[in-house]
């Protein structure tokens with residue numbers, strides 16, 4: 149019968165859940181749209197895009213493009229450099245929205261195998277760190293890169309706060 153008590157209890161629970169979600173957010177996998185707003189297209193420089201982020205095991209790359217206009221080949225370093233896919237192809241994707249999980253701590257190399265696109269810049273390499281690695285992330289080059297990753301982080305946190313804020317409101321006014 150004590151309404152204030154139960155509101156307090158629900159608020160406490162909701163805040164607890166919120167805090168847990170924020171904590172988890174720091175270890176949970178991130179999803180990266182390759183090329184950000186440019187997506188996977190021939191307009192972008194993907195070496196610059198790849199330099200902006202620090203990738204960890206479990207993160208997911210999402211390649212978005214018009215099916216048929218591009219594709220995604222995961223290749224060896226040699227194939228990445230030569231753009232010659234007669235060998236060194238590790239995986240192929242062509243759905244138009246390909247999700248590639250970075251399941252190992254190693255270097256990954258990606259190219260587009262539509263003629264001319266790889267040599268034209270649709271290729272990049274990334275270093276994926278172990279998820280529990282204590283080694284500091286590779287410093288991004290100065291200029292605006294650090295602020296870009298800061299905004300990316302903020303966006304991820306905000307994405308988690310909003311659903312929990314809604315739950316808190318629902319619980320309080322139920």
Ligand SMILES: [Cu+2]
Pocket residue numbers: 189190217218219260261262265266270
């Ligand atoms: Cu392409």
